[in-house]
Amino acid sequence: xxxxxxxxxxxxxxxxxxxxxxxxxxxxxxxxxxxxxxxxxxxxxxxxxxxxxxxxxxxxxxxxxxxxxxxxxxxxxxxxxxxxxxxxxxxxxxxxxxxxxxxxxxxxxxxxxxxxxxxxxxxxxxxxxxxxxxxxxxxxxxxxxxxxxxxxxxxxxxxxxxxxxxxxxxxxxxxxxxxxxxxxxxxxxxxxxxxxxxxxxxxxxxxxxxxxxxxxxxxxxxxx
Numbered sequence: 285x286x287x288x289x290x291x292x293x294x295x296x297x298x299x300x301x302x303x304x305x306x307x308x309x310x311x312x313x314x315x316x317x318x319x320x321x322x323x324x325x326x327x328x329x330x331x332x333x334x335x336x337x338x339x340x341x342x343x344x345x346x347x348x349x350x351x352x353x354x355x356x357x358x359x360x361x362x363x364x365x366x367x368x369x370x371x372x373x374x375x376x377x378x379x380x381x382x383x384x385x386x387x388x389x390x391x392x393x394x395x396x397x398x399x400x401x402x403x404x405x406x407x408x409x410x411x412x413x414x415x416x417x418x419x420x421x422x423x424x425x426x427x428x429x430x431x432x433x434x435x436x437x438x439x440x441x442x443x444x445x446x447x448x449x450x451x452x453x454x455x456x457x458x459x460x461x462x463x464x465x466x467x468x469x470x471x472x473x474x475x476x477x478x479x480x481x482x483x484x485x486x487x488x489x490x491x492x493x494x495x496x497x498x499x500x501x502x503x504x505x506x507x508x
Contacts, residue, residue: 290358290359291356292319292357293354293357294354295352295353296311296352297352298350298353300340300350300351302341304351305337305341308334308337309330309333311353312329312330312355313330321357321360321361321364322361325357325361325364325418326361329364332393332394332397332398332416333353333368335391336394336416337351337368339368340369343370343374343411344372346371349370349371351369352370353366353367354366355367362420363417364417365415366416367413369412369414370412371410371411375403375454375455376391376403394416398416398417400417401415401439401440402415402439428490429444430487430490431485431486431487432485433485434469434483434485435467435483437452437469438452439452439453439454439455440452441489442488443469443487444486445478449489450471450472450473451472452469452470452471453472455469456468464481464482466480467481467482467484
């Protein structure tokens, strides 16, 4: 008989203050314990969530705006997705601090620990959602290719260029002198930024799907 793996979700809000960082870790730890997620999923996810919440509470935003957190766990941690939303403007980018710099390493840690991560504009309201996905060791993934317009590219996506796959590090848009929209894309190969027409079609990998083989505890989706 085929095994089926459950998906669990939990969403909550945090005040924009420093004490929200340890609170987010505590909620994550409690939920992963409740869902019987593996220890491997818990350790790295706490570090990543700490960095994402820290960035969110520091982002300039109206004083009454809160930070939203969503946790999604498939199976016992085969795939874990963390989302942190804030009302701040702009998009976070990976910094390359010098050895003596005291800060600027948060997204470097996220990039190192996560299977993939990115930033999405919120479909309603202002601000953005920064997300990261983790895979448990040994989990197989299946990816599918699709074509999207250059204007739809997001950091963390894998895009095919010059016959090879590259990770998108940063994306921004600007106007041509003629008035059309150009998309500036920075890839992981360290080369110069690419200037593409907004409508140019590119081949990207869709979100990976975990090949979940472990039977998760029976339960329904949990929400805040």
